[in-house]
Amino acid sequence: MKVGSVKEIKNNEFRVGMIPDNVKSYVNAGHQVYIEKGAGAGSGFTDEEYKAAGATLLDTAKEVWDTVEMMIKVKEPLPDEYPLFHEGLILYTYLHLAADQPQTDALLSSKVKGVAYETLMDRNGGLPLLAPMSQIAGRLSVQEGAKYLEKIYGGEGVLLAGVPGTPKANVVILGGGSVGTNACKIAVGMGANVTILDVNLQRLAYLDDIFGARIQTLASNDANIENSVKEADLVIGSVLIPGKAAPKLFKKKYLKEMRPGAVFVDVAVDQGGCGETTRVTYHDAPIYIVDGVVHYCVGNMPGAVPRTSTIALTNATLSYGLQIANKGLEQACRENETIYSAINTYDGKLTCKNVADSFEGYEYVDVKSLVN
Ligand SMILES: NC(=O)C1=CN([C@@H]2O[C@H](COP(=O)(O)OP(=O)(O)OC[C@H]3O[C@@H](n4cnc5c(N)ncnc54)[C@H](O)[C@@H]3O)[C@@H](O)[C@H]2O)C=CC1
Numbered sequence: 001m002k003v004g005s006v007k008e009i010k011n012n013e014f015r016v017g018m019i020p021d022n023v024k025s026y027v028n029a030g031h032q033v034y035i036e037k038g039a040g041a042g043s044g045f046t047d048e049e050y051k052a053a054g055a056t057l058l059d060t061a062k063e064v065w066d067t068v069e070m071m072i073k074v075k076e077p078l079p080d081e082y083p084l085f086h087e088g089l090i091l092y093t094y095l096h097l098a099a100d101q102p103q104t105d106a107l108l109s110s111k112v113k114g115v116a117y118e119t120l121m122d123r124n125g126g127l128p129l130l131a132p133m134s135q136i137a138g139r140l141s142v143q144e145g146a147k148y149l150e151k152i153y154g155g156e157g158v159l160l161a162g163v164p165g166t167p168k169a170n171v172v173i174l175g176g177g178s179v180g181t182n183a184c185k186i187a188v189g190m191g192a193n194v195t196i197l198d199v200n201l202q203r204l205a206y207l208d209d210i211f212g213a214r215i216q217t218l219a220s221n222d223a224n225i226e227n228s229v230k231e232a233d234l235v236i237g238s239v240l241i242p243g244k245a246a247p248k249l250f251k252k253k254y255l256k257e258m259r260p261g262a263v264f265v266d267v268a269v270d271q272g273g274c275g276e277t278t279r280v281t282y283h284d285a286p287i288y289i290v291d292g293v294v295h296y297c298v299g300n301m302p303g304a305v306p307r308t309s310t311i312a313l314t315n316a317t318l319s320y321g322l323q324i325a326n327k328g329l330e331q332a333c334r335e336n337e338t339i340y341s342a343i344n345t346y347d348g349k350l351t352c353k354n355v356a357d358s359f360e361g362y363e364y365v366d367v368k369s370l371v372n
């Protein structure tokens, strides 16, 4: 199969879909690999390394899009990329369609096979292609939160750990999955008081087992969320219902009850955000303030540490990518049924139920009825 990667065009996005070692794996399996010149530079991978691994370097993204049967990306395509779609193309990347109706329409009308990293669910209910970026974003969320608590950024001027004789900061984490657990690890490590809320009580029991008395776990409901965020210095939004738009748990009315200069980091912004006052921001202007509360809502947080992120992402995506390239998408699904869960669009049909439920008037079609 002809596979390839292009330079990401999202604001300050420096990750890349394939590293030179991945190219070797695809070439050894008999595939042809096409890479846009300079695609890996932001993550520290040179054109010479891609060439030495067996890739053909092309001058423009358009040449790569036009050549390949499977495009291996990182971020969802942006409007400038929609005209480059072609029928039957396998697009293997993050899509986050529930937050992006125009992209959904473009994938459907051009009959692209949209294989979304974030909805691929393994047999244990895990999200193996989302988890590595969630680990990174979770860890970064506390780092960024700590920074924006500084006075010069509009923050309340609080140090997470405090010092002897002063209160520690209160960190409240909404959602205790991969992002939440990694945020918790860093916040506990930095000496903050941490409260973590989830609807999944088994998950809370697991978190209680690992962190013990160093954290407070609470069932996620309106009363517990409101009481916790009122006392919070830093709130981290990290809930997910795979494929669906995020529930708006962090309400506008809470902002006035919080301390001026408290910070809200909404990691779930890529699924539309879990705050009523969330709007997408970018690395070059990551914050805005509503009712005194600093909001950080960057949808590609791991792009800030692209070397680590690219290696972590491609560690996870390579094996599924090879299965798809080696067997074709349809046969790969038949032999490994977990891959069905990643297919969000197929032959002009919307094949992820949670995405279809997020929009008015879109019909869901079971992908198995199309593939088998
Ligand atoms: N902004 C960025 O750069 C990045 C964003 N993300 C996003 O972060 C979000 C979280 O991802 P993961 O932690 O990997 O998901 P996950 O599935 O591991 O965890 C989500 C957790 O939310 C919980 N949850 C669901 N509804 C809830 C509710 N009403 N109240 C409290 N908890 C609730 C679930 O039980 C689960 O434990 C996703 O939207 C993901 O796409 C991930 C990586 C980077």
Ligand SMILES: CC(=O)C(=O)O
Pocket (backbone or CB within 6 Å): 075, 094, 118, 130, 133, 134, 270, 299, 300, 301, 302, 303
């Ligand atoms: C998960 C995601 O969208 C990201 O890492 O940018």
